[in-house]
Amino acid sequence: MNVLIYRLPRDKSIVTPPSSCTSCGERIRFYDNIPVVSWFFLLGKCRFCKSKISIMYPMIELMTGLLFYYSYYRFGLSWDFALAISLIFIALSAGLADLFTALDTENFECGIIPDSLIVAGLIFGFATSYMAHKSILFPIYGAGVGFLGLFVPAMLYQLIRKREGMGFGDIKLIAVFGAFLGLKSVFFLVFGSALFGAIIGISWQIISGKKDLMIPFGPFISTAALIYLFFGTLMDRLLYGV
Ligand SMILES: [Zn+2]
Numbered sequence: 001m002n003v004l005i006y007r008l009p010r011d012k013s014i015v016t017p018p019s020s021c022t023s024c025g026e027r028i029r030f031y032d033n034i035p036v037v038s039w040f041f042l043l044g045k046c047r048f049c050k051s052k053i054s055i056m057y058p059m060i061e062l063m064t065g066l067l068f069y070y071s072y073y074r075f076g077l078s079w080d081f082a083l084a085i086s087l088i089f090i091a092l093s094a095g096l097a098d099l100f101t102a103l104d105t106e107n108f109e110c111g112i113i114p115d116s117l118i119v120a121g122l123i124f125g126f127a128t129s130y131m132a133h134k135s136i137l138f139p140i141y142g143a144g145v146g147f148l149g150l151f152v153p154a155m156l157y158q159l160i161r162k163r164e165g166m167g168f169g170d171i172k173l174i175a176v177f178g179a180f181l182g183l184k185s186v187f188f189l190v191f192g193s194a195l196f197g198a199i200i201g202i203s204w205q206i207i208s209g210k211k212d213l214m215i216p217f218g219p220f221i222s223t224a225a226l227i228y229l230f231f232g233t234l235m236d237r238l239l240y241g242v
Contacts (some may be wrong), residue, residue: 002060004093004114004117005092005093011096021048023198026049036061052234064092066203071084074230082131084229087177087225087229088226090176092122092225093177094173095115098112098169099215102215102216111167115172118173121177126139128180129179142178142182143175143179144178145186146171173218174189174193181225181232184232187239189221190237192235193224196220200215201213
């Protein structure tokens with residue numbers, strides 16, 4: 001997943017070259033590529049050129065492992081479990097790709113959510129959602145309402161204000177999670193992510209003193225999707241009283 005997050009938005013092949021150091025290009029040996037563990041053995045440095053390896057790598061690996069384990073604990077070996085781990089994979093890769101590409105830009109504004117992740121997300125979303133709910137309407141309504149419900153206001157905003165309000169990638173990402181989580185989740189995905197984004201964005205503006213700050217929205221959409229995945233019943237009760 002770390003490979004996808006780094007390479008997909010940069011239009012690099014995910015197959016070749018094999019995992020290699022981003023500083024010296026030396027190929028990473030398989031025993032130096034064990035999740036979480038290797039980073040500690042290498043003390044966070046490349047074996048060859050000693051340049052620093054970001055702590056984000058073991059953190060992402062650890063977070064993925066914990067979320068997968070919790071899904072197994074919650075759902076057992078079932079289609080719900082297959083749905084959960086596919087959603088976690090897409091949520092983390094899309095959210096972090098968006099965040100890291102935004103960090104690369106000068107004003108921290110235009111993150112990229114790779115289309116290949118959107119397509120993979122739709123395929124896995126439709127497939128696992130259909131198997132888990134035994135209904136093809138479940139993912140169709142979720143993805144359809146997620147997409148159209150945001151596409152129309154976003155287009156209107158762009159027509160009136162002549163600038164992009166919500167990124168097109170964000171809208172596609174909400175449609176993907178709509179396919180996984182169904183119609184009822186869309187409201188939470190939109191307003192939950194907007195709420196988290198506003199809290200972080202406003203705090204950041206106060207701390208940094210910058211105005212008119214744009215922040216990538218993908219990580220907040222992914223956070224909302226993960227919360228709904230595990231606590232959807234509770235969220236439904238809070239939102240709809242059922
Ligand atoms: Zn190196």
